Amino acid sequence: MISAYAIGAIIGAPLLTLLGASMARRKLLLVTLMLVIIGNLATVFSTGFNELFIARLLSGIPHGTYFGVAGLVVASAVPLQERARAISRFMLGVTLSIVVGTPLATFIGQLFGWYWAFIQVCLLAFITLVMIVYLLPVNPHEKRSAPRTELNAMMNIQVWLTLGIAAIGFAGMFCIYSYLAPALINITHLTPHGIPPMLVLFGVGTVIGNVIGGRLCTRFRFDSVGIILSLSAIFMLVYPSAMHNILSAAAGVLLVGCLMALAPALQVRLFEVASSAPSLAAASNHAAFNIANAIGPWLGGMAVAAGYGWTSTGYIGAVMALGGLGIWYISKRLESRKSSSSEVKT
Template identity: 35%
Template sequence: MPLPLLALAIAAFGIGTTEFVIMGLLPDVARDLAVSIPAAGMLVSAYALGVTIGAPIVAIAVANLPRKKALMSLIGVFIVGNLLCALAPDYSVLMAARIVTAFCHGAFFGIGSVVAAGLVAPNRRAQAIALMFTGLTLANVLGVPFGTALGQALGWRATFWAVTGIGVLAALALALCLPARIEMKEASLMREFSVLKNPQVLLVLAISVLASASLFATFTYITPILEDVTGFSPHAVTFVLLLFGLGLTVGSTLGGKLADWRLLPSLLAFLLAIVLILAVFASTMHRPVPAMVTIFVWGILAFAIVPPLQMLIVDRASHAPNLASTLNQGAFNLGNATGAWLGGMAIGTGVPLTSLPWVSGLAALGALALTAGSLSLERRAQRNMSLAAPGQCSQAPASAPSSTLRSQP
């Protein structure tokens, strides 16, 4: 892995860990701060909403900063936010600290994706983005389990002290490894927001929301599914979640490679496979070994779509990639919250846990339909360009100056 991408991956590991590790620490936080479990759960929702709302605001604020300086500033916010989490004397301060930390999340991944893509040859851009996001997948495989174990052993504050240390390490890596000058276009507020007039950009954002919702509508409730339906013990559930995290890591690499080969067709194939694997999981969740195999494959597919979607938004918004790429991170987090809400609403109306994969499948079908629409629009645009090109060529001699015509043999 090239050193600049390694530095971005270390930062992604820290950011991913601080986002998800709170889920494993909710009982400890609730007990220590004398709040209910649902109130502690709001720390998760507030973070996701902080990413969604804060991402475009922060992206605009750092739009004209040199890319290295912008990333260093964002990792600085990350360090301060986690330090405040570790020192928080009460629930309200912890909530504010989580929101501060969330503000750097979307902008860092958005700008970092553009920087990663610009550091390599054009035919390896999606793989570069995938390498950066490997840090996020490893956060689920290593950071969250170890962070949870550390918090349970030494208190939840110890986890945030450790994540603060990871942030300092990431800041040093970025300072030493990123090029001093990274090519960038001068940002214009009007140009940045004009990207939202592009229907192809809006389609990618909508695909990201639905794809993420398809994951979290079921995965949010994966522990009760595995314990109550499949029959796993709590200890075995931890192993299955580790298996899922390994699938995410494999999927990120696979998605990057295939996206560099054929971007939209690869995304279309992955989404179709997600619909199918969710249908399979509705059956295999009743038996331990088939459930484990299905969850591993689901993990691969769930993260295989991330590099293609991030690369697609950079391509679709080439004149304003930083804001669009950052908005896509907000779209992913909006999908997280939407998916959890859809799953919870379904359970609240009496739908059994065994039906949640079908709820997820509907969201994935929506993402698949939008991707097919985007591919159709792209092919239509290419066809129109190819039809227009011969006409332009045939008109050129007629409109050329007479002197030019006389000079030709």
């Protein structure tokens, strides 16, 4: 069912954003939240596997558009130099959901039945919808877009390189996270009761990383992506060795969570390279994250199935981080050549 949601997010991000390109951002946010409510209600009332799969796919469709457009609303509300920190604060909601929301939903599902977890999502989406209606003012000066304008913005090679960094560079974190529980049980020798605290620690790492990522991006702009990916490769290379001791494993899990620092830096980068029509690019960023969420666990599963062990995911993650770093380097070189060419012409 996780795959169904991810497929919905990958398909829905460009499709729904293009369909709503001419809408006011406030209105599009309300539409996406209504779709979230409908999709999760459909999940609650599903009676078979096929119905449940379709319901989860529908639930994922508004994901990328909501986060992409909401990020644009946040970014447009602050001066240019404050965008990175504003985006990191916005993304703080996503990381806090890992720390609080996921364990809470699991607890509610175990206590009252799995469908109550999705009812909880519906209630939270409804509360968010009401808050937007009453707290987010209509912006009469907002620049409207159009499907063709959004598609033209996607013709910039820098947009695709940034999305490539997200899809490849983030895959390592998802690779490790997907097999974290069996690694902790089989390598660190934790009991099943010791897994939830470690997952919470991972969530705390994502919160810390998100804040640090915003500050790094404010200071170093696109260079912050190279810094974060370099650190990612180092952390992931150390991860297999760290898992043999509970204290070093805890530190390793926290540091892997900190790799969420990449998220605000990439979002700000997309706003810059697709400034004429950033909605589709911003939404596609979340589709790229879901592609990473598919690639990482798939590669990790292949390594584990081949007998390389539960912690081999760290080495795969390091390779993916280096792959993202390579794309970042290409992006920087192309940008440098373009700047040099412009200087020669003038």
